[in-house]
Amino acid sequence: MKMPVALLLLLALINAIGINGEMSSGLCDYKPSLYPRPHSVSILEFGAVGDGKTLNTIAFQNAIFYLKSFADKGGAQLYVPPGKWLTGSFNLTSHLTLFLEKGAVILGSQNPSHWDVVEPLPSYGRGIELPGKRYRSLINGYKLRDVVITGDNGTIDGQGSVWWDSFNSHSLNYSRPHLVEFIESERLVVSNLTFLNAPAYNIHPVYCSNVLVQNMSLSAPPQSPYTIDSSNNVCIEDSIIEMGYDAIALKSGWDEYGISYDRATRDVHIRRVHIQSSSGSSIAFGSEMSGGISDVHVEQVHLYNSFSGIEFRTTKGRGGYIKGIYISDIEMENVNLAFGAIGDLGLHPDDNFDPNALPVLDQITLQNVTGANITIAGNFTGIQESPFTSICLFNVSLTVSASTTSWICSSVIGFSESVFPEPCPELMNPYSNSSGCYSLLISDGKSASL
Numbered sequence: 001m002k003m004p005v006a007l008l009l010l011l012a013l014i015n016a017i018g019i020n021g022e023m024s025s026g027l028c029d030y031k032p033s034l035y036p037r038p039h040s041v042s043i044l045e046f047g048a049v050g051d052g053k054t055l056n057t058i059a060f061q062n063a064i065f066y067l068k069s070f071a072d073k074g075g076a077q078l079y080v081p082p083g084k085w086l087t088g089s090f091n092l093t094s095h096l097t098l099f100l101e102k103g104a105v106i107l108g109s110q111n112p113s114h115w116d117v118v119e120p121l122p123s124y125g126r127g128i129e130l131p132g133k134r135y136r137s138l139i140n141g142y143k144l145r146d147v148v149i150t151g152d153n154g155t156i157d158g159q160g161s162v163w164w165d166s167f168n169s170h171s172l173n174y175s176r177p178h179l180v181e182f183i184e185s186e187r188l189v190v191s192n193l194t195f196l197n198a199p200a201y202n203i204h205p206v207y208c209s210n211v212l213v214q215n216m217s218l219s220a221p222p223q224s225p226y227t228i229d230s231s232n233n234v235c236i237e238d239s240i241i242e243m244g245y246d247a248i249a250l251k252s253g254w255d256e257y258g259i260s261y262d263r264a265t266r267d268v269h270i271r272r273v274h275i276q277s278s279s280g281s282s283i284a285f286g287s288e289m290s291g292g293i294s295d296v297h298v299e300q301v302h303l304y305n306s307f308s309g310i311e312f313r314t315t316k317g318r319g320g321y322i323k324g325i326y327i328s329d330i331e332m333e334n335v336n337l338a339f340g341a342i343g344d345l346g347l348h349p350d351d352n353f354d355p356n357a358l359p360v361l362d363q364i365t366l367q368n369v370t371g372a373n374i375t376i377a378g379n380f381t382g383i384q385e386s387p388f389t390s391i392c393l394f395n396v397s398l399t400v401s402a403s404t405t406s407w408i409c410s411s412v413i414g415f416s417e418s419v420f421p422e423p424c425p426e427l428m429n430p431y432s433n434s435s436g437c438y439s440l441l442i443s444d445g446k447s448a449s450l
Contacts, residue, residue, distance in 0.1 A: 027269045027297065028235040032189065032212065037097055039076035041067065043085065050083020052107060057088040057114060068093040075146065080104045080154065088114030089136045089177065094144045100154025100193060108138045108158040108179070108199070112166075115177050121206060123230055123253030123261035123291060126349050127175025128200070129167065135177035137204065144185040155194045156180070160220065163199035176200040186210050196220065201227045207263055209233050220244065227251060230263035230291050236270045245280035247306075248273075250296065251288045252320065255353040258290025259319045265289075268296045277306040282335075283327075287313035287346030289359065290320040298327040304334055309371070311340035312361060316383060317348055319357035324438055325364045332371035338398055339366060341391065343383035343411065358386035363438035371398035377421055382411030391427060392437035393419045 041063060048059035063078050070076040075095030082103030088111075092098065100106065109115070116136040120126050127134040138158060141147055158179045166172045179198040182188055184207045191214040195202045202218050205211045206229040216239040227249045228234055241247045252258055252265045275282040282303040285293055303309045309332050312322055332338055341361060361382065371377075377398050382388035391414030400406050400421055409424035415437055416427045 028237050028271055032187070037077040037095075038074040039067070039070045040079055041076070042079045042081060044081065048085060050081070050085050050104075052084030052086055052105075054086060055088065055109065055114065056085050057090060057109075060087050060090040064090065064093050064096070067096060071095045080106065080151070087138070089116050089138050089140060092139065092141045092144060092147055095146045096144075097148040097150065098139070100151030100156070102152040102154060104151065104154040106138075106154075106156045108156075108160070110159050110162040112162075112173065117174055120175075121183075121229075123206075123258045123263060124288070124349065125254065125257035129175040130172060131350075132174065134175035135199075137178040137181035139180045141182040141185045141188070144182065144188075146187045147182070147185065148189040148191075149180065149193065150189065150191045151193050153192060153194060155196060157196040158198040158220075160197040160199040178202070178204045180204065181206065182208050182211075184208065188212070189214070191215050193217075194219070203227070204229060205231045205234065207231065211235070214238055216241075218242070228265055228268060229253075230258075230261070230265055232264070232266045232268075234265075234268045236268075236273060238272050240274045242276040243280065244278050246284040247275045247277040247280070247282050249281075249284045250293050251286065252291030252293055254288045254349050255290055255317050255319070255357070257349065258288065259357065262291055264292035264294060266292070266294045266296075270296075270298045270301065272300050274302045274304070275306070276304055277308070279307050281308040281311040281340070282306045283310045285312045285322050285325070287315060287318065289314055289322055290318050290357075292320045293322045294324040296325045298325075298330070300329045301331075303330065303332045306335050308337040308340050309335045310366070311337070311342070312364065313340075313342050313345045314359040314361065314383075315344050315346045316359075316385075317353035317355050317357050318346070318359040319354070321360040321362065322364070323360065323362040326367075326438055327365065327369075328367040330366075330369045332369070332374065332398075334373045335371060336375045337379060338369070338371050338374050338376070339378040339380070341380045341382065341388055341412070343381055343386075343388070358383060360386060361388040361391075363390045363436075364388075365392045365394070365438045366396060367392075367394040369396045369398070374398045374400045375404055376400070376408070377406040378423065379408040380410075380412040380414070380424075380427070381408065384411050387411040387413055389413045390415075390436045390438065392416070393423060393427060394437075396420070
């Protein structure tokens, strides 16, 4: 799907861009200062051929190695002109703008030998799909600062069908790669592009801070979510995301590995996004959440043609927490399950997890939500030894199929007001009241329990 012209950001018209500033609150009111990069080169200068057949991995690697020398001179831009630029995985450098002109398409090679193999992330202890190592993502950044991936609605196409086929036939040698991944990096912008057919995740910032994803169009079949992982101060806005599985997933590590690494996902703001997830959740929290997820604000979001709208997932052995979540001004249509919070969902990386590591789900507020053609309003199935608490619903109106049970609840305690259809008794607990519900004080960008 092409992005509407109105969503194209002005920075797409700037010849080269850098970013300056800090994201202190994690809200989308942060806007980086934009300035032209003083140096710019075209990928053509390094022998690249945009015919969709010639492998250009060495050209990208050589260009970025050359531009690395300008890091202390204001940074530089790598310009990708119209054409189809086939490549294997390559690494970026700090103070760099990767700019894709309109009509430029970076194509991921369908030959797995063109993708490097790297160690698993420490908060996961193994690849997501297989024990051991994983394929490196197509475009990578490790311990970088001030990186922009943008353009005039250029495209990055992972050509993921070969990876999906290998996954479905259980013939992968290592866990699948992502389209773009940043690790331990900060001050990142991804904007004004179309991402297609990621082998696994589309954009994967992990252990990162100050991340802005803006004016993006992302589309892929199953198993290709956009994932925030153990990162903080993240903004996602003004984008269209259509996935086969989870569209936006917030994670923070897997069982004992995530508990040990202890890096939470926090201070995340998602707004003005149109989301479809045909077989997963439009917005998913977990189930890998062992480092914790907190202080997330979702607003002005349209969820449609999805299996589930907003879902919180965890299981015994995860540890960690999901808390301080404020979701408001949501429109849903054609969604099977509007809200879900499931306490027995997710696999374990190995047999070394601690079954007594119980996750905490607390202070979740859902407010000002409308839904049309909803099958099930909510499924809140907590953990008996660690019930979900302070689940609060305000001003929720859902048109639900008359032939189904509207709400499913167990091991959950909450509060509700002006909710239709009427929620289960556990969400109208007489010992609960709105004073324990999580709220957002918009005036200063701080979150609080009122």
